[in-house]
Amino acid sequence: MNPLKKRVLFIINPISGGNNKSGFLKKLNRHLDLNKFDAHCVFTEYKNHAYKVAKDHVASSDIIVAVGGDGTVNEVASALKDTDVLLGIIPSGSGNGLARTLNIPLDHKKAIERINTGRSLKIDCGELNGRSFFNMAGLGFDAHISALFDRGGKRGFFGYAKSIINEISSYKSKEYFLRINDREYCKKAFMLSIANSSQYGNNAHVAPEASVNDGLLDVCIIKPFSVWWFPVMIWHLFSKTANRSRYVEIIQGKDILIKREQMAPVHLDGEPLYEGLQINILVKPLCLSILV
Known part of the structure; x- marks a missing residue:
């Protein structure tokens, strides 16, 4: 692994939004700047799997990207809050409320290209009964x-x-x-x-x-x-x-x-x-x- 590259993990929910993710890896290889990033992907298999995967990779990642809807984003973000690891979002859900609010493109090509820029924003979170x-x-x-x-x-x-x-x-x-x-x-x-x-x-x-x-x-x-x-x-x-x-x-x-x-x-x-x-x-x- 090149120590100058940022370590980025993509956590992909294969069923979010009823959308087929079979072509996502090709788009990722085509549009992610592989001179900047050392990228790996994991597909989720059950509810809360995204949270577990993100939690397990906090220490070894610079960026963790949720490929899914607001539920997948919630799982990954819950693992990353109060850490220095950046959250990325590739919107692929039914509503994509947080992504739309942050003006993250719904088009996967454009959303991947946004990751290449490295610009980030800090946001609040709410807690309901913890x-x-x-x-x-x-x-x-x-x-x-x-x-x-x-x-x-x-x-x-x-x-x-x-x-x-x-x-x-x-x-x-x-x-x-x-x-x-x-x-x-x-x-x-x-x-x-x-x-x-x-x-x-x-x-x-x-x-x-x-x-x-x-x-x-x-x-x-x-x-x-x-x-x-x-x-x-x-x-x-x-x-x-x-x-x-x-x-x-x-x-x-x-x-x-x-x-x-x-x-x-x-x-x-x-x-x-x-x-x-x-x-x-x-x-x-x-x-x-x-x-x-």
């Missing part, structure tokens, strides 16, 4: 959809959209107690989105003014609304005007407590998990370096 998220966490309807999707929904944007359409008319809003920076609120909400970046993915912006490096999280309270109002809500998301909707309230905070009346899924960067009736969320400023 588990990290870098783009978005949530309770309520979006967490419900994430759990259904995880149990066998068709990968990709259209599979996700189909799940939303099938479930939205029957889902019931829930009551939540929130304490945000020592102020208390009781809210009935269709969902709660805890935003580090501005968007869920696919350029659907629930927190248009959120920043990944301001040391704050945006708590987006989506109030109950009629199903007939859903197209207007979608318009607000894609026009970056959700903060102007009468059904959306956004409160910024660093230290957030949420209590709820019953067990239900939450999601971290689109990946569901089950937590208890009390959710503690905080922000860790500038704890991750990402190639942009």
Whole structure:
């Protein structure tokens, strides 16, 4: 190994976004500057495998690149936070929320060429009951959809959209107690989105003014609304005007407590998990370096 080259590991999720990754290695050899980088690749085989591989290679890598969606990015980033190893992203998921926020090209050729530049940015991360998220966490309807999707929904944007359409008319809003920076609120909400970046993915912006490096999280309270109002809500998301909707309230905070009346899924960067009736969320400023 040439000691002057940077050591870069590509962790590839072969099923993310329903996209075939069989041609990725050819693109990598063609567009990565092999005069600068000593590159190796690993394909993931199971959930949380990306985290394990990244953790095992922190000491021997300068850059670790997640080739996948926000869930794969979350696994790799969780292993790299608070280290000097840079995170790279080759977007290949259903939504690619963090990559879109950071203006990382969705085209693999262009995304690989961005790695050649070596430019990086430090960003915040959130922690929910000790588990990290870098783009978005949530309770309520979006967490419900994430759990259904995880149990066998068709990968990709259209599979996700189909799940939303099938479930939205029957889902019931829930009551939540929130304490945000020592102020208390009781809210009935269709969902709660805890935003580090501005968007869920696919350029659907629930927190248009959120920043990944301001040391704050945006708590987006989506109030109950009629199903007939859903197209207007979608318009607000894609026009970056959700903060102007009468059904959306956004409160910024660093230290957030949420209590709820019953067990239900939450999601971290689109990946569901089950937590208890009390959710503690905080922000860790500038704890991750990402190639942009």
